[in-house]
Structures are given as structure tokens and as C-alpha cells.
Amino acid sequence: MFTDKINLALKIAAKAHQGQNRKGTDDPYIFHPVAVGMIISQYTNDEATIVAGILHDILEDVNPAVYSETDMRRDFGDEITDIVKDVSEPKTAGQPKLPWKERKESYLKRLGNSYYIEAYIVATADKIHNLTDILKDYDQFGDKIWHRFNASKQDILWYYRAVFDLIRNEPVPIELKRHLANLIEELKSIVTTNP
Numbered sequence: 001m002f003t004d005k006i007n008l009a010l011k012i013a014a015k016a017h018q019g020q021n022r023k024g025t026d027d028p029y030i031f032h033p034v035a036v037g038m039i040i041s042q043y044t045n046d047e048a049t050i051v052a053g054i055l056h057d058i059l060e061d062v063n064p065a066v067y068s069e070t071d072m073r074r075d076f077g078d079e080i081t082d083i084v085k086d087v088s089e090p091k092t093a094g095q096p097k098l099p100w101k102e103r104k105e106s107y108l109k110r111l112g113n114s115y116y117i118e119a120y121i122v123a124t125a126d127k128i129h130n131l132t133d134i135l136k137d138y139d140q141f142g143d144k145i146w147h148r149f150n151a152s153k154q155d156i157l158w159y160y161r162a163v164f165d166l167i168r169n170e171p172v173p174i175e176l177k178r179h180l181a182n183l184i185e186e187l188k189s190i191v192t193t194n195p
Contacts, residue, residue, distance in 0.1 A: 001045045008075065009054040010034065016058050016067040022133065024148030032129060033057055039125040043173040049118040051076060052083040056122050060088040079116075086114035087123045100150040104159045112166050120170040124180055127163050131183040138190060157191045160184050 013033045020029035037054040044050070055076070058067055072081045089103045090110060098106070111123055134156075137145045146153050164180055 001041055001047070001050065003047055005047055005051055005076070006037070006054070009037075009051040012067060012075065013054050013058065016062045020061065024137070024145065029057075029061075032133075035129045036122065036125045039128055039176075040121060043176055044121065046118065048080050048083065049121050052080050052087070052118055053122045053125055055080065055084050056087050056126055059084055060091065083114075083116050083119045083122060086110055086116055086119035087126065101155065104151075104162075108162050108166065111163070117171055120167045120172050121176065123163060124167050124172050124176045127160060128176070128180050128183060131160060131180070131187060135183065135186055135190075143194065153187075153191050157184070157187050160187060 014030050017029040017033065021027060022029055022032060033054045033056060036056060037050050040050050040053040055072065058072065059069055069081060069085070072084065087107075088110070089107045091097070097103070111119060114120070134145065146156075149156060151159070160180075161184060164177075164184055167177060167180070
């Protein structure tokens with residue numbers, strides 16, 4: 001599915017994430033939101049969900065001077081912006097970034113309070129792509145990859161399990177849930193085999 005709104009989301013995400021790379025790699029960051037949108041599009045034709053997937057990291061990772069929540073509301077409306085907010089770590093302008101665990105706990109609380117099923121679908125697709133990259137990089141580089149994160153591999157496993165616990169009983173497509181569950185099991189195997 002390709003619409004004018006999806007096209008606009010791709011353009012805005014490409015511009016907003018320009019110059020950003022995926023953590024610990026030279027891969028342009030835009031690969032991630034595009035992949036999340038593609039994963040979502042395999043399970044739903046809902047335009048708002050696909051657009052939110054493409055935009056999901058903008059409010060969290062992009063300077064509001066480049067693209068803000070106000071810009072997003074203007075360009076995409078309240079529903080899409082609220083979905084994106086529900087899958088973003090809360091941040092306060094002018095405040096230092098919280099420690100990793102506090103950020104993740106805030107994310108989990110915000111997601112858990114969402115009444116948008118679309119937010120759970122976006123979160124699931126996001127975690128699927130992140131874990132796929134982590135596992136691929138682990139296969140290639142081994143334990144060196146854990147240095148990219150501000151958390152231990154045990155904490156990373158905790159986080160992905162906690163996200164799964166939130167989506168477990170939500171009406172997210174079962175295939176998406178299974179995919180995430182399988183990736184979490186792979187991560188668990190790595191963490192428990194090589195603590």
C-alpha cells in the first residue's frame with residue numbers, strides 16, 4: 001500500500017533523520033523507520049498505523065527545531081501524532097536524558113496506558129526490527145555489540161520481555177506476536193548461554 005500520506009511520512013522521516021546512523025553502525029537511521037513501516041504493512045493496510053510506524057522515532061530522536069510534535073499534528077493529525085507519542089520515550093525540553101532503565105520504564109508506562117491498538121502494533125514492529133538487527137549483529141560480531149547500549153544484555157532482555165508482556169493480550173496480529181516472541185527466545189538463549 002502506498003498513499004500520499006505514506007509518501008509524505010517517508011519524506012519527512014528521511015529529512016528528520018538525515019545524518020543519523022543506527023546505533024553502533026554506519027547504516028543510515030532511515031533504514032529503521034522504513035523497515036518498521038514495511039513490517040506493519042505486511043499485517044495491515046491501515047494507513048495511520050503504517051504512517052505512525054514510519055514516524056515513530058521522530059518525537060524521541062529528532063530535535064524539535066527540525067520537526068516537532070506541532071509539525072506532526074499539522075501534517076498528520078492528532079491520531080497519528082498520539083500513536084507516535086505512545087511509542088516514544090517521554091522527554092522534557094532542556095532536561096538531561098534520563099538513565100536507560102528509567103527511560104525504558106517510562107516508555108513501558110506510556111505504552112501500557114495507550115488506548116490505540118495501533119500503538120501496540122507499531123511497538124511490536126519496532127521491537128521486531130530492533131531485535132532482528134541485534135541478533136544479526138551478534139552473529140557477526142559477538143559480544144562486542146553489547147557495548148553500543150547503555151544497559152547490560154540482561155537488562156535488554158528484560159526490556160523486550162516487558163514490551164511483549166504489554167502486547168501479549170492486545171489485539172495485535174498473532175503472527176506479529178509470534179515473530180517477536182521467537183526473537184526474544186533467541187535473545188534469551190544468547191543471554192543465558194553466555195551471561
